Amino acid sequence: MNCKQTQTLVAAYVDSEIDALRRYSIKKHLLDCADCAARHESILALRARIRAEVPYFAASPALRARVRTAVGTLRVSVRPRSRPTGDRWRWLSGGVLAGCTASVFAWMLGTTVLAWHANEDFAVAAVAAHVRATLGDHLIEIASSDQHTVKPWLSARLDYSPRRIWRTKGSR
Template sequence: MNKPSAWSSREESLLLLNAYLDNELDAASVLEIERRLAADPALKLEHDRLVQLRGVFASQLKTQKASNDFRRRIEAMAEPKFPPVIRRISLPTRARGFAWREMAAAAALAAIIAAGGTYTFLRPNSQSNEIAAIVADHQRALLAATPFDVASSDRHTVKPWFDSKLALSPQVIDLSSAGFPLAGGRVEVIDGKPVPVLVYQRRAHIISVVAIPRAGQKDTTEPSLATTNDGYFVIQWRGRDFDYTVVSDLAENELDEFVNLWRHAARVN
């Protein structure tokens, strides 16, 4: 294999590792990458992560057929049923009006309480759990040999790479002229599903842009929501076909600048 003179040994090892997992190497190259795996704990960690990721892809893409028992239950549910016989009780005219208004008010109150309770108790917990998972993935990426699966500052390289891995891939925005160069991309597993992550840099800081698919969702000009988790700044917003979450230890005002630039570029592209 001929390699460009600018390649580092690390880049060559990562390329060999991916080819090794795809069974694309000859016997001599297989022995070479296995030697490197035995001698390099960071490379072995990356190998194990990619194997786990492939397992998730395989489980997500399996086609499952409905069992005969499930089909029978669906057919039974579709069969017409005779409506129950309801015995009417006559009430005086004023009593009927009063009872109807009371029942309507009670139903409306129950709906409001139920909706409010669901939003108050379920939505924040679900959102905070998702943020914690995203921050944990960002931390793992920082501990890995590299924080990306594909290393490139060219969006025309990163975008096709995502397209080849996922059914839906996000916009890849070039912000290098503003001091936020693209570094590459990776795929993480959030809530059991593969999710694309764009990786940007700002000096020595890494910025992860996690794009959770929401097919058909429209872009919005709603303000971003900012919070912190485990010492990291987190900014979220809704975009076209994705909910975006940005994580970094970059200063909050600089991360805010990055998000504003990214959202503006995404709208005009």
């Protein structure tokens, strides 16, 4: 808790009008901050001075009896409720729930259909590329395993050197 918050809540703290968590935070802050502790002490002193110097008016027993009789004879008018609001809210919440459920279902259905079409297009494209590759009359372009033949052919078609996946004996 900072000084600004404590300055705002210190009067309520003195009157015990705040919850336990804030009361603990203010109490801890008052131990650390001299300015806020001084403000707290001044409010306590003012409260003690008011209680000591300001006269307290105590009502006479006759006045108390008259007030209690007047309050007892007052009629509290209760307006009849035209319609219970619980039914209205129940109906409205049911409609909102149904709308949300329909929206979520439509969204799930749409994304599933779109994903299915995207996968189908990919599969069709992959099969078409494979068929195109096998339809040609030159399935094997180099029928040699000689590195002096294969290396220039690869260098002409690739921008990088392919990685070897086998180990040769006697080399690194």
